[in-house]
Amino acid sequence: MDDGRAGLSLRERQKAQTRAHLLTTATTLIATKGFTATSIDDIAKAAGASRATVYSYFESKDAILSELIRSMWDDADDLYRAFGALREWSRASVRDWVELVIRRHEADAERNRAALEVSFVGVIQDQEADHQRHIDSLTLASELWQERFTPAEARARASMIISMIEGCATRWFLHRAKPESTPAIEQLADVLMDMLHAN
Numbered sequence: 001m002d003d004g005r006a007g008l009s010l011r012e013r014q015k016a017q018t019r020a021h022l023l024t025t026a027t028t029l030i031a032t033k034g035f036t037a038t039s040i041d042d043i044a045k046a047a048g049a050s051r052a053t054v055y056s057y058f059e060s061k062d063a064i065l066s067e068l069i070r071s072m073w074d075d076a077d078d079l080y081r082a083f084g085a086l087r088e089w090s091r092a093s094v095r096d097w098v099e100l101v102i103r104r105h106e107a108d109a110e111r112n113r114a115a116l117e118v119s120f121v122g123v124i125q126d127q128e129a130d131h132q133r134h135i136d137s138l139t140l141a142s143e144l145w146q147e148r149f150t151p152a153e154a155r156a157r158a159s160m161i162i163s164m165i166e167g168c169a170t171r172w173f174l175h176r177a178k179p180e181s182t183p184a185i186e187q188l189a190d191v192l193m194d195m196l197h198a199n
Contacts, residue, residue, distance in 0.1 A: 018049070018053070018057065019057045021047055022043065022047050022049065022053075022054055022057055022058070022064075023064065023067060023068070023071075025043055025046045025047040026038070026043045026047075026064045026068075026114075027068060027110055027111045027114045028046070028110065028114075029042055029043060029046055030065075030068075030114035031110045031111075031113050031114040035061070035065065035114070038061070039061075040054050040055070040060075040061060043064075065115065068111055068114060068115035069115045071111070072108070072111065072112050072115050072116075073130045073133075075104065075108060076130070076134060076166075077130070077133055077134055077137050079097075079100065079101050079104060080134045080135075080137035080138040080162065081137040081138075081140060082097060082100060083097050083137075083138050083141075084137050084138050084139060084140025084141050085140060085141065086141055086144070087141070088144070089144060089193070089196045091189065091190075091193055094189050094192050094193055094196070095185065095186065095189035098165075098185050098188050098189045098192065099185055101165055101169065102169070102172070102185055105169040105172070105173045106172075106173055108173075109173035112173065113173075131159070131162065134158075134162050135155055135158045135159055135162065138158040138161065138162060139154055139155065139158050145158075148196070148197065148198040149198060153198075157195050157196070160195060161192060161195055164188070164191070164192075165188075168184075168188060172184075
């Protein structure tokens with residue numbers, strides 16, 4: 001995936017790397033200590049930077065939290081776009097997509113826990129707009145949806161798929177109740193296959 005750094009000058013790439021490093025450091029601290037107990041000074045020290053450097057990238061701790069939340073929603077949308085780009089809905093392609101979702105959620109679990117720990121109200125306020133955006137992304141392969149469902153049925157099924165994926169990912173990675181083997185991925189792929197076929 002393009003990280004947006006192609007074509008940037010060396011200075012711009014270094015700034016982007018510093019910003020990403022500060023976010024990663026803040027994520028780890030917030031996930032470990034909690035948002036309230038983590039200070040800008042803590043982030044600066046752990047990142048090997050000055051307090052002024054942190055403030056040059058983020059105006060406040062809340063700005064860091066907002067960035068974590070935004071990246072969480074944007075990453076989710078990338079995953080739904082990957083589904084929307086599928087050329088066919090075979091058992092193998094749906095299963096591969098489910099595995100991609102699980103791998104990404106596992107990799108991002110620390111960030112998502114940190115973001116959601118203190119921002120539940122803000123997440124809920126933005127959730128419906130992001131949910132609709134995810135539906136749009138999931139249904140990008142419109143010919144596959146159109147040949148099986150009416151537009152309203154397609155959006156309703158896409159909404160259920162998103163809710164199921166997010167529910168499983170939340171339980172598995174935010175609440176640390178991940179299944180110990182791959183049958184859960186297989187079962188989730190089977191359920192999605194059922195949802196993707198008209199009755």
